[in-house]
Amino acid sequence: MLKIKCPFCGVRDESEFSCGGEAHIARPTTDLKLTDKIFSEYLFMKYNPKGVFLERWCHTSGCRRWFNLARDTVSHEIIEIYPMGVFPKTVKGKKAYQANWRRKSKYEAVSKPAKRTKK
Numbered sequence: 001m002l003k004i005k006c007p008f009c010g011v012r013d014e015s016e017f018s019c020g021g022e023a024h025i026a027r028p029t030t031d032l033k034l035t036d037k038i039f040s041e042y043l044f045m046k047y048n049p050k051g052v053f054l055e056r057w058c059h060t061s062g063c064r065r066w067f068n069l070a071r072d073t074v075s076h077e078i079i080e081i082y083p084m085g086v087f088p089k090t091v092k093g094k095k096a097y098q099a100n101w102r103r104k105s106k107y108e109a110v111s112k113p114a115k116r117t118k119k
């Protein structure tokens with residue numbers, strides 16, 4: 001079982017969390033360049049690397065807040081935990097972000113990346 005450090009509550013057992021799947025998936029816009037093929041890429045094509053993977057997690061049995069996590073899928077080592085709306089800061093996290101096939105996909109080219117709003 002993983003021990004995950006919730007950025008808001010501290011270290012807890014994995015059973016208190018829910019994995020929300022891949023992080024940093026840009027939502028396609030309603031731009032005219034968006035085709036069925038491009039939208040199906042967004043909807044159905046998943047990334048499943050052997051190595052560092054960037055995931056979204058929610059502390060469902062705790063504070064119910066979302067955060068991103070960089071995890072090695074082979075060793076289950078948690079490399080980095082970082083807030084939603086920002087990019088990974090570690091070298092491994094940055095490499096995992098760039099290695100994802102989505103960075104070169106047609107749908108991401110017509111998508112608007114999520115931006116962190118300042119309060």
Ligand SMILES: [Zn+2]
Binds near residue numbers: 010059064
């Ligand atoms: Zn929490």
